[in-house]
Amino acid sequence: MSLTVALREELAHIEDVGTARRLAEARAMVDLAGTLRVRGSDTGPNVSVVVRCAVGAVARRLRGTLVDVAGVPPGLARRQGGNLRGGDAYLVDVAGDALHVLGVLDDDGRPVRRRPEDIDPTEGYLAGGLMVAGTLSGVNAPVHLEIRTPDDRRAAELSPLVPASAVVGDRIVVKSGDAVAELLAVVGAHQTFLAFDGGRMRRELRRKVTRAVNADRANLRRATAAAGAHITAIEHLVAVLGWDGLPEDLADVALARVANPEASLTELGELLDPPVGKATVHRRLKRLIVLAEDA
Incomplete structure (x- = not known):
């Protein structure tokens, strides 16, 4: 009906x-x-x-x-x-x-x-x-x-x-x-209200799920692209300077990134010794990219 x-x-x-x-x-x-x-x-x-x-x-x-x-x-x-x-x-x-x-x-x-x-x-x-x-x-x-x-x-x-x-x-x-x-x-019309409002809530839930999935996909694409840029820069620096030519703090995060290409910045920071925060990992990786551009 x-x-x-x-x-x-x-x-x-x-x-x-x-x-x-x-x-x-x-x-x-x-x-x-x-x-x-x-x-x-x-x-x-x-x-x-x-x-x-x-x-x-x-x-x-x-x-x-x-x-x-x-x-x-x-x-x-x-x-x-x-x-x-x-x-x-x-x-x-x-x-x-x-x-x-x-x-x-x-x-x-x-x-x-x-x-x-x-x-x-x-x-x-x-x-x-x-x-x-x-x-x-x-x-x-x-x-x-x-x-x-x-x-x-x-x-x-x-x-x-x-x-x-x-x-x-x-x-x-x-x-x-x-x-x-x-x-x-x-x-x-209380029964019709319940049917209408229930359908409206289901539509809104589907929209929210779709938005969340799309956002996750976009974030994953950006993270994958960033990780690829990091690894390309690291490989270039290693080829030019060697691992010993990198500052110790940058060498540690470079090794962690190469070994864990899918890890987030937070996860990379937890792998370091001592562990560091997401912002610190981001700054170090950015320094590696700048060094690779100048090398």
Whole structure:
């Protein structure tokens, strides 16, 4: 199961969140995934909003909210894939008293203009938006959470409620792992949060291991190149001056380096008698290279 489906399924099954949150969820579903439909009749136009849900559990949650609060079961239908909007979908037909209860229409049947920040609680509105219009990248992919809205204006209105988000056309995009984790915690998607955060930690661990391995390889290449330069200089000096022509302290470190080409400077210092530190070994080897250049 993808993280997107897991998130929608989890949010659709959260219980005991109260009527206010359930209404905020439903309002977000209508706002972000609803299509206005007007039919003529003998008594005048009939207005309804058809909400498209990609997950059956989300459609059932919306229907259950409207049944419990408005007392009128909305129409529910399943549409098979093949249309331009993707795979199978569940269509919830919200009409009549339900539109008034949700605040979509006023008492005179006119549309009510409400910004997302005016709908309380905001975490309910965010949860509803995620259920019908949110997508979340998988655990092995770069962090990417997205909420698609009907237009640019509504994206700009909803973005302030989403941590560290950016508006890209009619979409709200979040690429910060910490911000996505915060949002999941706010809406109560704890299991999805654990899966997402665990994947994020594994990716970060892999990056750290890769960086450490690359750094070790680079250090080894540099150490090997330096040891090669040391031995070349020593061989040149011995050929020109002989071992007896080298100062005693330089001859000792030269012998240690030739005998231990893969040893670190610290290890070379421990082999000398008396032992010396890494800095001293470095200075002596540098003196050998300078002598070889002048010889």
